[in-house]
Amino acid sequence: MNEQITNLWSVPLLIMIPILTAIMVNLLYNKTRAIRVLSTGAALAVLAVAVVSPYGFHWFAGHPAVNSDGVYTFTASIFSLKLSLEYYYGPLQQILIAVMSLLLLFVVVIANKSFDKNYGPYIAIVFLTYVSAAAVLMTNDFYNLWIAVELGSLLVAGLVASSGTGYAQKAALKYTFFSALAGSGLAISLGLILGITGYANITDAINFLMTNDLGGMYAVLYVAFAFLTLAWIYAGGLIPVHPLKSDVYRSAFPHATVLLQTQSKLMLVAIGIVLLRMFGALPFAREVMLSISVLTMIVGIVMALIQTDFRWTLAYIIVSHSGLVTVGLSLGTYQGIVGGLFQAVNDIVYMSILLLCCEMLLYFGKGTSIKFNGGIAKKSPWLAAFVILGAFAASGIPPFNGFQSELIIIQAALAQSLPEVAAVVLMVSVSTFIALFRAIYSIFLKPGEDYPVGQAESKRFEIPATVFVFLLVLLAISFVLGVYPQLALGFLTESALKVVFVPWVP
Amino acid sequence: MEIKELRGIKGIVAAIALLIIFFGVFSSFLQLEGNVARGISEEYNKLAYRMAPNNLASWVYDYRSIDTLLETGVIYVGAVVSVLVLGRGLVRLKIPEEDDIVKVSGMDLKTETMPVLLKYFALPVVILLIAYGLLVVLEAPTSGGGGFQCGVIVSSAYLLSVIIYGKKSPFNIRKKTLVAFGAFGWGLYVLMGLPGYLATGYWQYNVGADLWSWVSTFPGAVPDFLHAVFGDPFMLALQLKEGISYATSGILPIINIGESFNVIGAICLIFFAFIYGWSESEEDASE
Numbered sequence: 001m002n003e004q005i006t007n008l009w010s011v012p013l014l015i016m017i018p019i020l021t022a023i024m025v026n027l028l029y030n031k032t033r034a035i036r037v038l039s040t041g042a043a044l045a046v047l048a049v050a051v052v053s054p055y056g057f058h059w060f061a062g063h064p065a066v067n068s069d070g071v072y073t074f075t076a077s078i079f080s081l082k083l084s085l086e087y088y089y090g091p092l093q094q095i096l097i098a099v100m101s102l103l104l105l106f107v108v109v110i111a112n113k114s115f116d117k118n119y120g121p122y123i124a125i126v127f128l129t130y131v132s133a134a135a136v137l138m139t140n141d142f143y144n145l146w147i148a149v150e151l152g153s154l155l156v157a158g159l160v161a162s163s164g165t166g167y168a169q170k171a172a173l174k175y176t177f178f179s180a181l182a183g184s185g186l187a188i189s190l191g192l193i194l195g196i197t198g199y200a201n202i203t204d205a206i207n208f209l210m211t212n213d214l215g216g217m218y219a220v221l222y223v224a225f226a227f228l229t230l231a232w233i234y235a236g237g238l239i240p241v242h243p244l245k246s247d248v249y250r251s252a253f254p255h256a257t258v259l260l261q262t263q264s265k266l267m268l269v270a271i272g273i274v275l276l277r278m279f280g281a282l283p284f285a286r287e288v289m290l291s292i293s294v295l296t297m298i299v300g301i302v303m304a305l306i307q308t309d310f311r312w313t314l315a316y317i318i319v320s321h322s323g324l325v326t327v328g329l330s331l332g333t334y335q336g337i338v339g340g341l342f343q344a345v346n347d348i349v350y351m352s353i354l355l356l357c358c359e360m361l362l363y364f365g366k367g368t369s370i371k372f373n374g375g376i377a378k379k380s381p382w383l384a385a386f387v388i389l390g391a392f393a394a395s396g397i398p399p400f401n402g403f404q405s406e407l408i409i410i411q412a413a414l415a416q417s418l419p420e421v422a423a424v425v426l427m428v429s430v431s432t433f434i435a436l437f438r439a440i441y442s443i444f445l446k447p448g449e450d451y452p453v454g455q456a457e458s459k460r461f462e463i464p465a466t467v468f469v470f471l472l473v474l475l476a477i478s479f480v481l482g483v484y485p486q487l488a489l490g491f492l493t494e495s496a497l498k499v500v501f502v503p504w505v506p
Numbered sequence: 507m508e509i510k511e512l513r514g515i516k517g518i519v520a521a522i523a524l525l526i527i528f529f530g531v532f533s534s535f536l537q538l539e540g541n542v543a544r545g546i547s548e549e550y551n552k553l554a555y556r557m558a559p560n561n562l563a564s565w566v567y568d569y570r571s572i573d574t575l576l577e578t579g580v581i582y583v584g585a586v587v588s589v590l591v592l593g594r595g596l597v598r599l600k601i602p603e604e605d606d607i608v609k610v611s612g613m614d615l616k617t618e619t620m621p622v623l624l625k626y627f628a629l630p631v632v633i634l635l636i637a638y639g640l641l642v643v644l645e646a647p648t649s650g651g652g653g654f655q656c657g658v659i660v661s662s663a664y665l666l667s668v669i670i671y672g673k674k675s676p677f678n679i680r681k682k683t684l685v686a687f688g689a690f691g692w693g694l695y696v697l698m699g700l701p702g703y704l705a706t707g708y709w710q711y712n713v714g715a716d717l718w719s720w721v722s723t724f725p726g727a728v729p730d731f732l733h734a735v736f737g738d739p740f741m742l743a744l745q746l747k748e749g750i751s752y753a754t755s756g757i758l759p760i761i762n763i764g765e766s767f768n769v770i771g772a773i774c775l776i777f778f779a780f781i782y783g784w785s786e787s788e789e790d791a792s793e
Contacts, residue, residue, distance in 0.1 A: 007707030007725055012699065015572075016709070019579065019696055026586060027689045029595070060572040062708030064721055066549055074723040081546055083553075084708075085572050114599050121586050121595030128583060135576065147576045151583060158587035164596035164607035172591070188531060195538040198545015208543070220537050223530040253599065363601055 004076045007062070010053030011087045011138060014097065017046050018131045022124035029120040036112045039123045043108045046130070047101035050094065057506075059084035082201045087138040088506040092341065092495035095488060096269065097134055099348055100262050104130050106352075106470045110255045110359070113464050125158040126259060133263040136235075136270045140506040142190045143200040145274065149186060149235055152263060153179035159260060160252045171251040175244050182234030182241075189227035192220055193278075206278055206504040218282075225279040229288065232275060236268035238326065239296040242319045246303070249315035254359035258352045261318045265344045268322055272329040272340070273495070277503040280332055289330035294421060296323030297428045304435040310358055310368040313439050314351070317394065317432055321347045324428060328409045331416055337496035338489065339408035345488050346393070346401040346481060353390035353474045354436070357383055360463050361443065370439050375448025380463065384444040386471045391440060393478045395433035401481035401488075402429075557715045558647035558755035559744055567652070567758045571710045574761075575695055578768050582692045585772035593784030612783030617672035628670040632677055635663035639766070646762040647755035648742065653691075653762040657769020664774045668781060684775040691768025698757045698764065701732050714740060714756020736760075 021042035025035050057076050059065075064072040065080035073080055089097075107126055111119065132152030139145050154176070161172035194200060196217055197208040214221065232238070237245025245264065249257050272289070279285045300320025307313040325347060328340020358368060360383055366373050377384035393400035396407075406429055413421040481488050498505045554564040566574050590596065592610050639659035646652035667677040679687075702711025706726030714736030716728045737754040744751045 005725075009707060012703060012709035016696055016699065020693065023582075023689045023693050023696075026595075027685060029685075059708060060710055061568055061570075062702060062706055062711030062718060062724075063569060064718055064724070072718070072721050074718075074721060074725060081549065083546065083549055083569060085570060111597075115597045116600060118595055119597045121590055122597050124586060125583070125590075128579065131579075141573075143570070144573050144576070147573055147580065151576055151580050154580060154583050154587055158583065158590055161587065161591050162595065162597055163605075164593075164598075165605040166608050167605070169591060169608055192534055192538070194545070195534075195542045198543030198547065200546070204546070208545070217537060217541065220534040223534045226530065362599060365601065 005054075005056040006059045006074050006076050006084075008054065008056035008058045008089055010049050011058035011089050012060075013049045014046055014053075014089075014134050014138070015131055017042055017049070018127040018134075022127040022131075025120045025127070026124035027120070030118045031120075032116065035120055035123055039108045039112065039127070040105070042127065043101070043105040047098070047105055050098040050101045053089060053094065055090050055094070056088075058087045058089070060087065061085065079207075081199070081204050085144055086140040086201055086203070086506070087135075088140050089138055090495065090506070091491040092269075093137050095345060095491035096137060096266055099345060100130060100133060100259075100266065102473075103258055103262055103348070103352055106356075107255050107259050109466055110356075110464070110470075113466065114253075114255070122159075122162050125155055125162065126256070129155045129159060129259050129263055133266040137266050140202045141200050142193055142202060142205065142274075145271070146183070146186045146190050146231075149231060149267065149271075150179075150183045152235065152267065153183065156248055156260060156263070159256045160248050162256075163251070163253060165251075168251040171244075171247040175248050178234065178241060178244055182231050185227040185234075186231035189224045189231065192224040192227070196220055196224070202274060202277065203504050203506055209278075210504065221279070221282065225275070225282060225285055228271070228275060228279075229292070232268065232271040232289075233292060235271060236264050236322050236326065237319050238268075238292050238322060239299050242296060242300060242303075242316075246300075246312070246315040246319050249318050250309075250311045254311065254314075254355045254362075257314075257318075258355045261351055261355070262348050264318075264322060265325060265348050268325055269329070269341060269344050272326055273337075273499055276329065276332055276337070276499050280499070280503060286330055286332045290327065290421070293323045293326035293330050294424055296320065297327065297424055298323075301428050301431040301435065305431060305438075307435070307439075308370050310361065310370060310439045310443060313435050314354055314358055317354075317435060318347075318351055320428055320432070321351070321394070324406070324409065324425065327421060327425065328405075328412065331409075331412050331418075331421075332500070333412055333416060334493075334496050334500045335408060335415060336412035337499055338492050339405055339412050341492040341495065342408060342485070342488055343402075343405035345492075346405045346478070349474055349478050349481070350390055350393035350400070350402055353386060353471060353478065354394060356467055356471055356474075357387040357390060360467060363463050368443070370442035373443040373448060374446040375444075377444040378448075382468060383463065384440075386468075386475060387440055387444060389475055390478075391433070391436040393475075393482070394436060396429040397433070399479060399482045401478045401485070404482055404485040553717070555744065555746070555751075556717055556753055557712065558753070558758055559742060560646070560648055560650065562650065563647045563652060563755065563758055563762075567646075567761050568710075568712055568715075571699075571761070574765075575699075575710075578692055578695055578765055581769055581772045582688055585688060585775045588776045589779045589784060592779040594779070610783060612779075613781050615669070615672055615781055617670065617674075620670055624670055628666060629676060632663045632667045635666070636660055636677075639663070643762050643766045644759070647740065647758045653765020654769055656762075656766040657773060660766070660770050661773035661777065664770075665777050668777065673782075679774060679778075681775065681778050684771050684778060686771070687767050688771030688775065691764045691766065691771055694764030695761050695768065698761050701736065701757075702728075705729060705732055710757075712756040712758070713737070714754050716756070 063083035067080040135148035157172040157176040197205040199205040304316035325344045396402040410422040554561040557564045639656040642651040643656035667675040699710040703709045713732045
């Protein structure tokens with residue numbers, strides 16, 4: 001594949017197809033059939049683009065790069081300063097965006113089946129959430145990163161508020177309020193980096209730092225690092241903003257949370273990699289990132305253990321496992337970064353299984369509280385099987401994918417002489433198992449009251465058959481990646497190598 | 507969170523955090539004073555005049571056009587989400603749910619108590635504001651202002667007319683039309699990337715200005731008809747030190763028009779929803 005091309009065809013399509021779809025479905029509003037056809041077709045299209053796309057750059061607006069002699073070039077391999085806004089689509093972007101595209105398709109199909117009127121704006125927000133995450137992952141530009149994060153924050157609030165309930169609106173409002181602070185922080189960071197280097201392009205800014213003596217300006221660089229870290233914490237729901245993010249995960253429809261947690265993981269990966277590339281060499285930078293990550297893992301899982309509602313349990317496990325992703329990245333070594341990236345892929349997959357199972361619970365009309373349920377396994381043995389196997393994957397039990405990535409992170413921590421970090425990762429795995437099976441036992445396995453079998457009630461138990469197909473696909477991915485991790489690692493190693501050895505290369 | 511919650515330990519922590527942030531930002535700005543690197547801006551400025559006499563337009567709508575496209579999206583999404591919270595597009599699963607939708611009503615706007623004098627003067631002011639908005643958007647490539655500013659000016663005209671005249675406003679736009687304005691605006695902006703994409707492979711390449719076809723490594727070629735359609739109508743004669751030079755801002759004026767529609771649609775829709783509330787039955791009836 002030719003990675004030197006600067007007008008890669010797929011990159012604009014991954015952004016513009018969802019945007020145009022969002023505009024159209026919002027306009028269509030309650031034309032159910034048209035929304036269904038358009039949204040499903042668009043989701044399939046972006047999935048196809050993500051899968052078949054080659055690798056390379058896209059220089060938006062088609063301006064060239066210019067070298068120190070004033071010569072203009074459209075060849076990416078020549079060292080020069082970019083006049084255009086640059087996106088990069090490589091193996092890491094491919095695997096993460098392809099997985100997100102698959103989940104987008106699932107979410108769109110479920111939304112089309114779950115709602116029957118006025119859901120054009122909802123589907124629009126779903127597609128734009130996809131855009132924000134894809135843009136954050138592909139962009140090699142600080143300013144664009146900021147705007148994509150801002151856009152993403154607003155969309156999270158929209159997706160949560162769309163149910164219209166009081167607690168959802170409250171969660172959305174709180175999240176929006178704090179997003180203003182975090183967005184401002186990212187803007188300040190961008191301003192300081194621009195002030196120091198003069199370049200919004202991340203590669204050019206790193207090159208400037210590596211070739212110029214900053215003198216007394218290192219303090220400014222630390223302040224920029226602090227504000228970018230704040231944005232990272234916020235976008236990914238790390239400590240201390242974990243209550244806001246878990247509130248968001250719990251308040252949205254579970255199928256929407258599938259996309260929300262995917263967006264969070266992608267942002268954690270994208271901003272985390274930018275932090276490492278730009279500030280990784282600064283003393284204490286990685287230590288700060290690692291401390292935040294470890295605390296997030298611990299607090300998240302402790303909170304998950306004390307919940308009495310399956311949705312809340314999942315919300316806090318998502319937060320805790322976000323810390324697991326960032327622990328790998330924060331180690332900053334090749335092995336740690338590979339582990340963190342692999343954990344992100346795995347986490348997205350197995351949490352989606354659990355969230356879809358959680359949504360199906362709503363069809364039994366008993367909510368998701370562990371106090372008022374029981375006997376679901378008897379009513380729907382397949383659903384019980386999926387949730388148990390999903391819990392195995394989330395708890396790092398072989399032969400599922402969670403085991404492989406957690407093993408790599410533990411090995412990376414031990415290689416860095418950080419056995420305490422490895423111990424915390426192990427503790428999180430075990431605690432995840434306990435938290436999940438406490439809820440699963442109460443809701444699925446414990447004998448429950450007999451449901452009435454009248455016609456109206458039996459209709460309530462009709463879980464959409466397509467969801468079982470989606471669960472099967474996700475479980476198959478989880479199993480395949482657990483048995484043959486090389487399938488995913490092949491996409492991740494190059495990015496990890498670049499971050500460690502040639503951080504200026506996107 | 508209420509103010510009284512900030513008393514005690516929470517307040518102390520918040521105050522310390524704010525102090526640290528203030529100190530960090532303030533000291534950084536002091537250190538940057540006189541040391542700001544020019545970086546890529548020098549290159550931008552060297553070339554900007556070849557597109558539009560207004561450098562800002564070249565930066566915002568050409569070099570950084572994808573940033574601006576996403577910023578336009580922020581305004582669009584702001585409207586979609588704000589109006590959603592007020593009732594447009596709230597969704598319920600097809601199964602019984604425990605919690606009810608929160609009803610949000612509009613403002614209690616009483617236009618009959620407005621002084622007669624205001625009613626006489628408001629209409630010409632509204633007309634002048636709209637005319638000024640149109641002037642700002644049409645001159646975007648050559649002077650300060652553009653789609654954003656036009657949108658805000660026209661939206662303020664809308665707000666003024668609604669406050670003074672209520673639903674009998676001469677500038678009364680249906681909510682469905684406002685949604686369509688936003689969709690048309692952002693859609694036009696997005697689609698302006700298509701000619702460049704099809705001709706050169708670069709999204710948002712300014713086919714009207716066509717600055718880079720002469721570079722040997724440039725991978726595409728802009729057909730003459732595209733160059734003419736998106737370039738000639740916007741051709742400008744510039745009197746520079748070196749003499750008269752001709753330049754075209756290409757697709758930038760069209761993008762600005764799209765931008766203005768988006769901002770008008772988005773902001774007016776938010777005004778509409780906050781003033782009148784949102785009734786789903788009205789929306790259904792209007793479909």
